[in-house]
Amino acid sequence: MMMNKAQRRGRRPGSPDTRAEILDVARRRFLQDGYHAVTLRSIATEAGVDLALISYFYGSKKGLFGAALALSVNPADVVAEVLEGDPATLPQRALQRVLAAWDDPESGPVLLALVRNAVQDDTFAALLRELVEREIVDRVAASLGGTAARRRAMAFCAQVAGLITTRYLLRVEPMASMSHEEIIRHLGPAVRQTLSEPGRRPAQGGPAPTARRRQEQAARPPRTGGPTGR
Amino acid sequence: MMMNKAQRRGRRPGSPDTRAEILDVARRRFLQDGYHAVTLRSIATEAGVDLALISYFYGSKKGLFGAALALSVNPADVVAEVLEGDPATLPQRALQRVLAAWDDPESGPVLLALVRNAVQDDTFAALLRELVEREIVDRVAASLGGTAARRRAMAFCAQVAGLITTRYLLRVEPMASMSHEEIIRHLGPAVRQTLSEPGRRPAQGGPAPTARRRQEQAARPPRTGGPTGR
DNA sequence: GACCTTATTCATCATGGTGGAATTCGCACC
DNA sequence: GGTGCGAATTCCACCATGATGAATAAGGTC
The missing domain is CATH 1.10.357.10 (Tetracycline Repressor, domain 2)
Known part of the structure; x- marks a missing residue:
């Protein structure tokens, strides 16, 4: 009797796109339950795949996440x-x-x-x-x-x-x-x-009609964090 | 003066405020490294305490986090x-x-x-x-x-x-x-x-003549779980 | 001093991610 | 048609994590 229950080791016959299969499941699960709630094991099970295969394809959980949620719209x-x-x-x-x-x-x-x-x-x-x-x-x-x-x-x-x-x-x-x-x-x-362009003193009363002032923007004031310039 | 290394079991002599000690370490670590990066074990070690003591005092990691970061300012x-x-x-x-x-x-x-x-x-x-x-x-x-x-x-x-x-x-x-x-x-x-009150500052180019409707605001939108609520 | 409560450690569990070794298949080359 | 290499796939062993229950020691109360 051929108990087919456990896929025997090694490559599967045919050319199943297991990679995409995993990605599909991962995507759905990540969206549904969030990063932490989802376990690689559950994804592997749901995709009918061994846990290690995920690592093999995507390196790590973060890698899988990144691949699964790669933005479709630019x-x-x-x-x-x-x-x-x-x-x-x-x-x-x-x-x-x-x-x-x-x-x-x-x-x-x-x-x-x-x-x-x-x-x-x-x-x-x-x-x-x-x-x-x-x-x-x-x-x-x-x-x-x-x-x-x-x-x-x-x-x-x-x-x-x-x-x-x-x-x-x-x-x-x-x-x-x-x-x-x-x-x-x-x-x-x-x-x-x-x-809109910065008017004078935005502080007080309502739409205080603008008086111009435009130079203080040019020079960067203090440097708080890193270089802002880009 | 030798085998002082392992605290033998049971309560420590004196009245050390171990509870506060743990909280201090936890607070510092959580602020420094973030929730996930910090492990209960590392906190326990740094506080010179067994891991289980943390659970004993604070129930869970989330409990500890809540206690450690309880807001000081209201x-x-x-x-x-x-x-x-x-x-x-x-x-x-x-x-x-x-x-x-x-x-x-x-x-x-x-x-x-x-x-x-x-x-x-x-x-x-x-x-x-x-x-x-x-x-x-x-x-x-x-x-x-x-x-x-x-x-x-x-x-x-x-x-x-x-x-x-x-x-x-x-x-x-x-x-x-x-x-x-x-x-x-x-x-x-x-x-x-x-x-400011939504007077008409029609933001010239508004989707349409800003027109009507401003009374439905008075009533609170139906209980929170409302429509969009998901 | 008996005894209950509280603090503390130890041992263990279940789970989760990672890495290595073994196996099987697809395919290019002879 | 065989041969061999690399890619795909599994199994296994590992290590770290958070949690829990049992054992033990000290404090405090009567």
């Missing part, structure tokens, strides 16, 4: 697309695009998983940081131009990050359950404000 | 203090206070560690979410009053969250190395804009 494209339109409506477009991506059942969970891990793992954090700096801050700054473009772009970016953090990472109410329109209505003007 | 007090002053300068005060707390070598790392873990662990996330809703959103909303107070408070909160995320969690440049003054200068106006 953020650079999205940024470029958003920047293309009328600068006057940029805030709306940007927010709309971010909300669409994050609420999309396809891409949303991937983004969530990636950012979650970036916050907890330094190597992923560095990756995300560089991506944000290069693909978003720099491009937006270039598109903006004018005084302190890079910092205005950074502030813009911070606002989007705040939206993501409160709505998707922490799910704070009422942010988590507001509609796209509501969010854009509430955040849009602030984003526009951020993108 | 966020409610800070919020109250910030809300007390002149409403006109509230954005500046709020940003200033947040920056002060997070850049303070005493409290900053604790906040960082807490938020990091909140993002990665659901039970901590729920805790932080509730704290933010109750102690910040609700209070700010109450202090603001007016149309859609709760949502304006939420938007305000999102902006602060964005600052924290980009500057401290991801350390994106140039945000990470901007001075407090610069940040306040760049973000202050936007925060003010967010807090």
